[in-house]
Amino acid sequence: MRLKIALKTLTLLLFFTNFISFAQEHHAEGENTTDKRTEIKEYIQHHLQDSYDFGLFSYETEAGEQKHVGFPLPVILWDSGLKVFSSSKFHHGEEVAEVDGNFYKVHHGKIYKVDGPEGEIVLDEEHHAANDKPLDFSITKNVFTVIIVGLLILLLFSSMAKSYKKSSMPTGAGRFLEPIVLYVRDEIAIPNIGKKHYKRYMSYLLTIFFFIWIINLLGLTPLGVNVTNNIAVTFALALLTYLITTFTANKNYWGHIFWMPGVPWPMKIILAPIELLGTFIKPFSLLIRLYANITAGHIVLMSIIGLMFIFKNWIGSSLSFGLAFVLSLLELLVAALQAYIFTMLSALYFGSAVEEHHDDH
Amino acid sequence: MEIPEIVGAGLIVIGAGLGIGRIGGQAMEAIARQPEASGKIQTAMLIAAALIEGIGFAALFAA
Amino acid sequence: MEKLIEDFSLGLFVWQLVLFVGLVLLLRKFAWKPILGAVEKREESIQGALDSAEQAKKEMENLQADNQRLLHEAKMEREAMLKDARDLKNKMIEDAKGEAQDQANKIIEQAQATIESEKKAAISELKAQVAGLSIEIAEKVVREELSNKDKQEKLVDTMLGEAKLN
Numbered sequence: 001m002r003l004k005i006a007l008k009t010l011t012l013l014l015f016f017t018n019f020i021s022f023a024q025e026h027h028a029e030g031e032n033t034t035d036k037r038t039e040i041k042e043y044i045q046h047h048l049q050d051s052y053d054f055g056l057f058s059y060e061t062e063a064g065e066q067k068h069v070g071f072p073l074p075v076i077l078w079d080s081g082l083k084v085f086s087s088s089k090f091h092h093g094e095e096v097a098e099v100d101g102n103f104y105k106v107h108h109g110k111i112y113k114v115d116g117p118e119g120e121i122v123l124d125e126e127h128h129a130a131n132d133k134p135l136d137f138s139i140t141k142n143v144f145t146v147i148i149v150g151l152l153i154l155l156l157f158s159s160m161a162k163s164y165k166k167s168s169m170p171t172g173a174g175r176f177l178e179p180i181v182l183y184v185r186d187e188i189a190i191p192n193i194g195k196k197h198y199k200r201y202m203s204y205l206l207t208i209f210f211f212i213w214i215i216n217l218l219g220l221t222p223l224g225v226n227v228t229n230n231i232a233v234t235f236a237l238a239l240l241t242y243l244i245t246t247f248t249a250n251k252n253y254w255g256h257i258f259w260m261p262g263v264p265w266p267m268k269i270i271l272a273p274i275e276l277l278g279t280f281i282k283p284f285s286l287l288i289r290l291y292a293n294i295t296a297g298h299i300v301l302m303s304i305i306g307l308m309f310i311f312k313n314w315i316g317s318s319l320s321f322g323l324a325f326v327l328s329l330l331e332l333l334v335a336a337l338q339a340y341i342f343t344m345l346s347a348l349y350f351g352s353a354v355e356e357h358h359d360d361h
Numbered sequence: 362m363e364i365p366e367i368v369g370a371g372l373i374v375i376g377a378g379l380g381i382g383r384i385g386g387q388a389m390e391a392i393a394r395q396p397e398a399s400g401k402i403q404t405a406m407l408i409a410a411a412l413i414e415g416i417g418f419a420a421l422f423a424a
Numbered sequence: 425m426e427k428l429i430e431d432f433s434l435g436l437f438v439w440q441l442v443l444f445v446g447l448v449l450l451l452r453k454f455a456w457k458p459i460l461g462a463v464e465k466r467e468e469s470i471q472g473a474l475d476s477a478e479q480a481k482k483e484m485e486n487l488q489a490d491n492q493r494l495l496h497e498a499k500m501e502r503e504a505m506l507k508d509a510r511d512l513k514n515k516m517i518e519d520a521k522g523e524a525q526d527q528a529n530k531i532i533e534q535a536q537a538t539i540e541s542e543k544k545a546a547i548s549e550l551k552a553q554v555a556g557l558s559i560e561i562a563e564k565v566v567r568e569e570l571s572n573k574d575k576q577e578k579l580v581d582t583m584l585g586e587a588k589l590n
Contacts (some may be wrong), residue, residue, distance in 0.1 A: 050436060076435075110433075128430075136435040138420070143439040150447045157455030164462035168469070181459060195417035202460060203452035211447065232437035236444060250371075285415035341411045 040306035049109040049141045052087035073144055079134035111136050145225040149215050184209050192347040197354040209343040216335030229295040238287035241346045249353035294340050297331045370420045377417030381410045
């Protein structure tokens with residue numbers, strides 16, 4: 001528990017450095033508040049979006065030149081052949097990249113194909129880009145973060161596993177992680193799935209819990225990575241929960257969906273499509289919940305931080321600072337809570353999939 | 362007169378908020394009445410709140 | 425909703441799916457299985473230790489009960505032995521007493537018998553002597569008195585009267 005507090009304090013400290021870097025960035029800006037407002041709005045939008053390079057922060061020099069601090073990541077495209085190049089070719093989305101005679105441009109965080117080195121994005125009536133989109137499997141900032149978090153978790157837990165070889169008590173980080181592992185087993189898996197079947201799901205439940213938790217916490221650091229506020233990420237996680245539920249379900253589960261026992265047969269016919277729809281809605285609510293909670297948290301938090309620069313007087317700014325502080329504490333709770341809820345509900349669905357037929361009701 | 366979608370979403374969010382508030386309040390009451398069952402009550406409370414929250418978010422994104 | 429679908433990035437989805445499944449599999453092999461196995465083993469060993477402690481306690485109790493029983497038995501035996509011994513002693517004393525009594529009685533009887541026989545012998549001797557003496561006296565008296573008839577009769581009478589008295 002003490003380690004947990006220490007860890008959270010560390011995260012909090014990192015979070016405050018975010019304030020500082022954010023503040024620095026806007027220090028030399030003009031006095032116009034409307035400019036500031038749009039800028040903050042754009043900044044938040046940019047922060048929530050995935051990007052092709054790992055930008056830590058950007059600032060404007062005295063000469064009015066935009067400077068970016070960070071490093072480029074590989075772009076991988078499938079456009080009649082595999083194209084791999086560094087995202088530095090886009091110059092942070094400002095320039096057209098040329099690869100093997102093809103030209104690509106970034107528009108609203110997505111790569112489009114353009115005609116030539118001076119090619120522009122063609123917009124249709126609804127302001128959507130009409131250009132061709134190559135299949136994009138780039139190592140974006142989020143993919144990069146997922147890899148890093150994956151390696152971190154792997155390192156953390158394989159070293160914890162190794163520490164058991166020496167003694168039956170874990171050492172180091174394991175001392176703090178073991179109670180959480182046991183919590184997932186004893187409070188999430190066993191009560192929801194049952195003693196007989198829970199072992200099959202433990203790997204998935206533990207991985208998803210720690211993955212979501214750590215990646216949520218990382219989203220609160222000034223690295224500015226937000227993985228779980230991408231619908232694609234939460235969709236992938238919810239899809240896995242759905243697939244596991246579906247493929248490990250027993251006869252009883254399907255019986256309850258297509259031929260609900262204990263109700264008259266006309267009701268059975270009505271209930272079957274509803275129950276079937278329910279099996280899709282359950283994982284869908286999982287993906288929406290995680291996505292929305294993290295997105296909403298980030299938007300609110302960043303807006304309140306942004307308010308500090310709009311008020312420009314010490315009362316308003318310190319008020320919004322206090323509010324941001326309280327909210328960031330709340331976000332720490334939400335980071336763990338969402339991981340818990342996702343794991344808990346996954347376990348609940350798995351439990352319903354393997355529930356034994358006990359009695360007629 | 363056309364009512365914007367966001368108004369409906371707002372109504373649903375109000376409903377969801379009231380619902381979650383009620384769940385939280387009732388859970389508190391239940392814990393006060395039976396402190397030894399607080400673990401189970403918390404779990405049930407979180408699940409119920411999460412389900413309502415899901416509806417709220419669905420409405421928000423549908424708008 | 426459209427915004428959500430528009431935001432959906434296939435590349436990120438595929439990467440997330442692949443990486444996450446890979447992570448689950450790797451962690452299962454290198455982390456979860458060893459960790460859960462070790463924890464389970466530890467829990468089992470703790471349970472085993474508790475069970476064996478309970479067992480030992482029970483055995484200890486049994487042993488104590490046994491000891492108690494043995495002690496009790498030993499006490500009982502000693503008691504019994506002491507009682508036997510006391511009984512034996514009493515009996516012996518009793519026997520000895522009885523025998524002594526018998527012996528004494530016998531001796532007394534014998535003594536009495538002897539005394540009786542002695543007495544009888546003495547009496548018979550006395551009688552014989554008395555008879556002799558009487559006869560002698562009678563002879564003397566008769567010799568003397570036979571001269572005087574009255575005196576003879578008178579003597580006889582007196583003698584007879586005396587003899588009866590005896």
